[in-house]
Amino acid sequence: MPEPIAAHSIPTPVAPPPDILRCAYMELVVTDLAASRNFYVDVLGLVVTEEDAEAVYLRSIEEFIHHNLVLRQGPVAAVAAFSYRVRSPEELDRAVAFYTELGCEVRRAPEGFTRGIGDSVRVIDPLGFPYEFFYDVQHVERLAWRYDLHTPGALVRLDHFNQVTPDVPRAVKFMEDLGFRVTEDIQDAEGTTYAAWLRRKPTVHDTAMTGGDGPRMHHVAFATHEKHNIIAICDKLGALRLSDRIERGPGRHGVSNAFYLYLRDPDGHRVEIYTQDYWTGDPDNPVVTWDVHDNQRRDWWGNPVVPSWYTEASPVLDLDGVPQPVVARTDTSEMAVTIGADGFSYTRPEDASRAQDDADVLPSWKQGEYKLGHQL
Numbered sequence: 001m002p003e004p005i006a007a008h009s010i011p012t013p014v015a016p017p018p019d020i021l022r023c024a025y026m027e028l029v030v031t032d033l034a035a036s037r038n039f040y041v042d043v044l045g046l047v048v049t050e051e052d053a054e055a056v057y058l059r060s061i062e063e064f065i066h067h068n069l070v071l072r073q074g075p076v077a078a079v080a081a082f083s084y085r086v087r088s089p090e091e092l093d094r095a096v097a098f099y100t101e102l103g104c105e106v107r108r109a110p111e112g113f114t115r116g117i118g119d120s121v122r123v124i125d126p127l128g129f130p131y132e133f134f135y136d137v138q139h140v141e142r143l144a145w146r147y148d149l150h151t152p153g154a155l156v157r158l159d160h161f162n163q164v165t166p167d168v169p170r171a172v173k174f175m176e177d178l179g180f181r182v183t184e185d186i187q188d189a190e191g192t193t194y195a196a197w198l199r200r201k202p203t204v205h206d207t208a209m210t211g212g213d214g215p216r217m218h219h220v221a222f223a224t225h226e227k228h229n230i231i232a233i234c235d236k237l238g239a240l241r242l243s244d245r246i247e248r249g250p251g252r253h254g255v256s257n258a259f260y261l262y263l264r265d266p267d268g269h270r271v272e273i274y275t276q277d278y279w280t281g282d283p284d285n286p287v288v289t290w291d292v293h294d295n296q297r298r299d300w301w302g303n304p305v306v307p308s309w310y311t312e313a314s315p316v317l318d319l320d321g322v323p324q325p326v327v328a329r330t331d332t333s334e335m336a337v338t339i340g341a342d343g344f345s346y347t348r349p350e351d352a353s354r355a356q357d358d359a360d361v362l363p364s365w366k367q368g369e370y371k372l373g374h375q376l
């Protein structure tokens with residue numbers, strides 16, 4: 001039985017947080033390294049910086065650090081690290097002090113935990129996620145000008161992570177203590193928070209907190225330059241008869257305003273392809289709050305979210321490689337409050353009498369729109 005969520009919030013440490021620059025890489029454990037290499041290199045076009053029998057180190061086209069993704073062969077598909085780059089080597093001392101004060105497990109590896117990266121700190125944070133911080137890293141060729149290597153669907157940068165956690169406000173408060181700022185969130189009129197987007201670099205996010213059973217990893221996202229690059233990836237997947245890899249999209253998000261596509265890798269790890277969100281770097285950047293019943297929040301065109309997107313996510317590992325236990329969300333789930341009684345259609349305010357005007361009433365022909373609902 002999942003344990004109940006601790007009612008108390010995580011205390012704010014006296015020690016200052018490390019100065020985080022950006023999300024830098026994710027270490028994924030995969031169960032078939034060759035299959036995963038095929039997906040991320042041959043299909044998606046990430047660049048191999050280095051590889052051996054146990055691991056493949058990949059980077060995006062514009063990256064100058066050693067890697068943005070590590071695929072490591074292992075027994076259970078899971079996430080070994082959400083890794084962030086900090087502003088200077090001294091910030092690692094701050095990371096140690098910050099997490100030690102919180103009573104977290106903290107390990108420091110002067111030679112790094114992966115190839116290409118030096119002095120690093122790994123922790124299990126108070127939310128149960130394996131986080132890493134580093135500054136020292138091997139520089140490699142930035143391939144931005146190597147148009148001879150670019151593909152129509154070139155992935156140019158790592159954009160963000162997305163984490164599933166049962167108590168979103170608790171997670172947000174902790175992440176704010178870590179120096180993150182909220183850019184957008186999804187709430188309801190009763191005050192339940194379903195998700196929040198948090199940034200260090202001046203984009204919509206470096207990571208998001210999605211409400212659900214956790215800690216789990218919802219997705220890792222890579223950026224393309226333009227919308228047409230995402231369409232090209234869809235076309236390529238179709239041509240390779242890999243359309244089953246497409247879980248959701250392509251589409252336009254309401255939250256973040258970005259164009260998106262969600263894929264599932266050979267182990268089921270979810271990967272988002274993402275482009276064209278907006279600048280958030282001003283200190284008074286306005287926070288955007290979406291109503292959970294706004295059917296344009298997750299898809300600006302109003303397309304439904306498939307149930308698997310709400311329910312499925314990857315386990316995360318502790319520092320010894322053991323899957324972290326998952327705690328159930330006790331607040332209402334976004335899927336439960338936004339998918340209709342037939343299991344697949346949209347919700348609006350529950351009946352027309354609650355709607356503010358005719359525009360709020362869901363047209364009859366949109367009821368039960370989701371195709372699987374009709375077929376059943």
Ligand SMILES: [Fe+2]
Nearest residue numbers: 162219221272
């Ligand atoms: Fe995302």
